[in-house]
Amino acid sequence: MGCWRGPSTLLACLLLLCPLPSPACPTACRCSSGEADCSQHALREVPQSLSANTSTLWLGYNFITVLGPHSFPPLPGLLLLSLPHNRLELIHSQALVGLGALQELDLSNNYLTVLTPETFLPLTSLAMLNLGSNRLGELEPGVLHALPQLQALLLQDNPWVCSCGIQPLWHWLSHNSEKVQEKSLLLCRVPEQMNEYPIMAFGNESFRQCQETSLSTQQYIAFLIIGPFSFMVSIFYCTFMGSIIVVYHNLRRASRFRRRPRICRGR
Secondary structure (H helix, E strand, C coil): CHHHCCHHHHHHHHHHHCCCCCCCCCCCCEEECCEEECCCCCCCCCCCCCCCCCCEEECCCCCCCEECCCCCCCCCCCCEEECCCCCCCEECCCCCCCCCCCCEEECCCCCCCCCCHHHHCCCCCCCEEECCCCCCCCCCCHHHHCCCCCCEEECCCCCEECCHHHHHHHHHHHHCHHHEECHHHCEEEECHHHCCCEHHHCCHHHHCCCCCCCCCHHHHHHHHHHHHHHHHHHHHHHHHHHHHHHHHHHHHHHHHHHHCCCCCCCC
16 A cells, blocks of 8 residues: 555555544534534633634623623634623623624623723724613713724613713714614613603704713712712811810910919908
């Protein structure tokens, strides 16, 4: 047989007979052709043994509550990440680092209340973002500006608070209306008198009373803390100074009494 002609020929024959190892696939997932389906397995975190060649990752209908700074293994070729119907409450600002090729991200039907601009900064190629059916009341101004390639955005079924804090979101929506899907479902939830009022129906005159110098939430909290503290300090200071003045007057009175001359009456 030709396979026995020399060591190099033997090695070539062995390589042909032994199949190459298949890419890693977590036990809770089904993997094929760069796609990993890990949905509906009651997962509480992202599997770490995913192949670096994974391009599509399905993680819906699990129990993931937090995406921390090291939640994902290196996935440089990941194009689609689907995380709907979890219990996701928090996404760390470094959670999506290393997913720069990502084009579609589905975070719908979760418990998200706050998103920061830093969270989406690594996603320079993201074209579709689904934030529908969460618990978002407003979005910070920089969240959507951090996504230069965004083409489709879903925000429906969130409890939007239609106060001055909604102005940055309204401003972005009014200038990017062609990117917003399901516009008619963007409705106010708070205050009660504006319940189910369409956000897209606002105009510039709706925000006339909102000044650019208005206080942020952090500033309000600072004032709430400093106010009572200053009040207690002022009470302590007044009490202390009052005590010093009382003691001073008592000492002066006692001193005058000791110095008063005594009159001796003769018999």
